[in-house]
Each structure stands twice: as C-alpha cells, then as structure tokens.
Amino acid sequence: MTTATLDRRPDHARFGATFACALLIGALIAAAIAPPVADLLARAGLRFPFTRIFDRVAMVTLAGTLFLFARRLRLQELLIEGFREPRANLSRFCVGFGVAASLMALLAAIAIALAHRAPPPIALALRALSFVPAALVIALIEEAFFRVILLGGLARDSRRGAALLISAAIYAAAHLVRGPRHYYLDGFHPAAGFSNLAASLTPIVWPGDLVAMTFGLFLLGIVLGEAFRATGRVYFPIGLHAGFVIGAKCWPLIADAFTPPRWLAGPGPVPLIAAPAAWLAALALFGWMRLRPLERSRSNHPRGAQVS
Numbered sequence: 001m002t003t004a005t006l007d008r009r010p011d012h013a014r015f016g017a018t019f020a021c022a023l024l025i026g027a028l029i030a031a032a033i034a035p036p037v038a039d040l041l042a043r044a045g046l047r048f049p050f051t052r053i054f055d056r057v058a059m060v061t062l063a064g065t066l067f068l069f070a071r072r073l074r075l076q077e078l079l080i081e082g083f084r085e086p087r088a089n090l091s092r093f094c095v096g097f098g099v100a101a102s103l104m105a106l107l108a109a110i111a112i113a114l115a116h117r118a119p120p121p122i123a124l125a126l127r128a129l130s131f132v133p134a135a136l137v138i139a140l141i142e143e144a145f146f147r148v149i150l151l152g153g154l155a156r157d158s159r160r161g162a163a164l165l166i167s168a169a170i171y172a173a174a175h176l177v178r179g180p181r182h183y184y185l186d187g188f189h190p191a192a193g194f195s196n197l198a199a200s201l202t203p204i205v206w207p208g209d210l211v212a213m214t215f216g217l218f219l220l221g222i223v224l225g226e227a228f229r230a231t232g233r234v235y236f237p238i239g240l241h242a243g244f245v246i247g248a249k250c251w252p253l254i255a256d257a258f259t260p261p262r263w264l265a266g267p268g269p270v271p272l273i274a275a276p277a278a279w280l281a282a283l284a285l286f287g288w289m290r291l292r293p294l295e296r297s298r299s300n301h302p303r304g305a306q307v308s
Helices: 003-013 015-043 050-068 075-082 090-115 121-130 132-157 160-174 192-205 208-231 235-255 276-291
Strands: none
Touching: 015 050, 015 132, 015 192, 050 192, 075 132, 090 235, 090 276, 121 132, 121 235, 132 160, 132 208, 132 235, 160 208, 208 235, 208 276
C-alpha cells in the first residue's frame, strides 16, 4: 500500500460522519435563529407563517454549513465529476426522460382503461408541459444532492451496494421531513425553532400511513442511484427523475375520473409512488439497467472520485 493511499483513506472514511455533522449543525443553527428572524420580520410589519420562515432559514443554514465543510467533503471534486461532459451525455438525459415517461404513460393507460374514460388529451398535454420547468429544476437539484454528492461521497466510505442502499434510504427519509401546519408566532419564542424541527422530523420515526410512499421512494432512490452508478454521470438519472415528476403531476388529472385500486394508487401525497404497480415498474427498470449495463463515461479523475 502506497503512502498516498494511506494519506487519502482517512478523508474517504470521514465523508458519512462529516456530511451528517454538517446537516446537524445547519439544522440546529436554523432552529436557533429562526425565532429571532420571525420576530424581526413581525416588528417590520411582515407577517409570515413561522413554518415558512423556518424552511427558508434552514435552506440557507444547511447550504452554508455544506459550503463550510466543502473542502473536507470534496464537494467540488464530486460535482465536477458528476456533471462532466454535458454534451456527450445529452443523449443519456433524453433516454432517461423517455424511459420514465414511457413507464408513467403505461400506468396512466392502465388507469384510463379501468376508468373507461380518458381525460381530454389537450388538457393532459398542457398539464404535462406546464410542469416541465419545475420537473427539470427538481430533478437537477435533487440529483446533484442525493446522487452526485451523497451517493458519490458515500461510495468512498463503503462498498457500492451499501452506498446505494444508504443513499436511497436517506432519499426516502428526506421526503418525510414535513413541517407542521402553518401557524404564526405571537411575540418572541426562543424554543419555537427546536419545536418546529422536532415536529418536522417526527414522520421519519413514525411515518404512519406514509409507509407505502416511503417504500416507493426507497425503490426510486435505488433506481436513480443505479442510473448514476452505471453511467458515472448525473444526466441519465436527471432525465429519469424529470420524467417521473411530470408523470406524478399529471396523475391527479387521470385519477379524477374514478377511484383507482390500491395496487395502482396508494395513500399519501404521492399516491402513484405508494402503489405496488409503481414498485414493480421500479424493479423492472432496475433489472433492465443491471441486465443491459450502460457504458460508463470516461474520466481522467482518480478512481476514488467515482461511484464505482
């Protein structure tokens, strides 16, 4: 074992712990400063729900702590590697989007056949087009965070399979973090931020009727993680993610015609992903990627910077 390898190993082994520490610090800072921010806004005549203030403050503090830990986490290296060769990977983005859109269209066709009534094609097309910009932004942000940074970094700590499962579990759990219903603070309450943080994290410990949705998100995280691992770039999973988001946003227009069976639409805010039909589609897509492995993009970076 070379001296260089010995020097690199401690940094690699610290990613998971450092990443968790950065998020914890950011969340605690948000909980501490959100109440005074809310009080200052109220004194200035700006009245907003405290949950909204807390969410905005948390976004800033979490981004700030990740920036402070960026060098130790090697975020720049991960982002450069994950987003390398955009032109060469444009076709992979298109393939990912097409595959996801086809799967969602298949589920929609099953629902339409069961309902015996199709939504107006023009209304469906317009709804899909209206969500394209938001779907692309959501896919870009979430894939950069959960796949390029989280999965790419965890791959340094552990084996490929373990990193994939851990990142998928965190991806699913993150979607359970929900603030309580909107409420306003009357005066200055120093502990309000910590109470809001505890309430937001409670669904992770006790998901209730969100278990089926969480399992579906876990499978989706595995699919997107495998898409990233298989290509070494983020463009294929971005295409998949955007296609899934558009399909999920179009689902209410299709489901309005009837009450879908539980195997096609489950409980929770994202009924499509909470149903066995979507789980089977995710498993089929994962099997397709494993049976027909995609060629990884070439890279001049050290192996430690890749998800491999």
